[in-house]
Amino acid sequence: MREIAGLFRPLRGGLAAPAVFNLNGPAHYVNWHFFHMSVANVLVIVLMIVVFILAIVIPFPKREIEE
C-alpha cells in the first residue's frame, strides 16, 4: 500500500499539477428565457444525445462464423 500511496504523493497538500479545467471561479450558466442550466450539465446532456445517436448509427462489429 505504501508503494501505491507514493504514486499519489503529489496530491498531498494541494494540487501539484494544474487541473485541466480551472474550477476555482464561479460556474458558467446558459440562460435562455426560462432555461437556466450550468454549462457543465448542458455539455453532459449534449454528450448523452451524441452517444445515443452514435449507438444507433454505428454498426456493431460482427463476429466471424466459425464452422
Add this chain to the structure above:
Amino acid sequence: MSPAEQQRMWTERVRQRAVGALPPEKLLPDRQPAYVSSWIYVFGVATIAALVVVIGSGVILGLKGPAWWHESGVGKFFNSVHLWSVEVFFFTMVVHLWGKFFMGAWRGGRSWTWVTGAVVFLIAIGTAFTGYLSQQNFDSQWIASEGKDGLNAVGIGAFFNVIDFGQMYTWHVILLPVAVAALVVWHVLLVRKHGVVPPYAAPVAAGGSAAPRAKEAP
C-alpha cells in the same frame, strides 16, 4: 420420503417454480436474437459494470472513513473513482433508458421489466443525493441546507432529515444501495425470463415471450 411428501415440501415447490420460470438456458443464455447486435443494447450491461465499480469503491471509502478520503492521496483517488463511476452509471443508464423508451421495451409482457428499471433510476437519484450529503465538506453542508427546505415543504423533513449526517450516511451506504442492487437483480432476471424486447418491425410471439429465435447471432 414418498413423492407425495416431497411435493408438499416448500423447498421443492420453490425450486420447481424457479426452474420453471427461469430454466438454466434462459438464465445464462449463450445466444441472443440477431437484433441484439447493436451498440444501443450495450448500455444496460455498461450501467451494471459502472454499478460494480460504484459499490466496490464505496465499500473501500466506507471502511476507511471521511478523514481518509479527504486527507490521503489514495483516499482522494478512491473518492474520485466513486464520483466518476457514478457519473458513468447515470450517463449509461440514461442512454439505456432512452433506448428502451424508443423501443417500447414494456411490450410483450415486459411491463415489470420497465417498471423495475424506472424505479431503480428514481432510487439511484436518491442514493446519489445522499452521497452528496455524505461528503463531509462545505459542498455537502450547502446541499443539505438548500435541500432541507424543499423536503420540509413536501412534509417529509421529519423522517428524512438531510442535515442529519448519520441518517443520510445510513441511507447512502446501506438502505438505498441494497434497494438498488435488489431491484437490478430483479430487473436482469426479468430480462432473462422475457427476453430482450424485439424491434417494432419484428413479430412478438404470443404470451409475452421473446421473438422467435429463427435467426440468431453467432
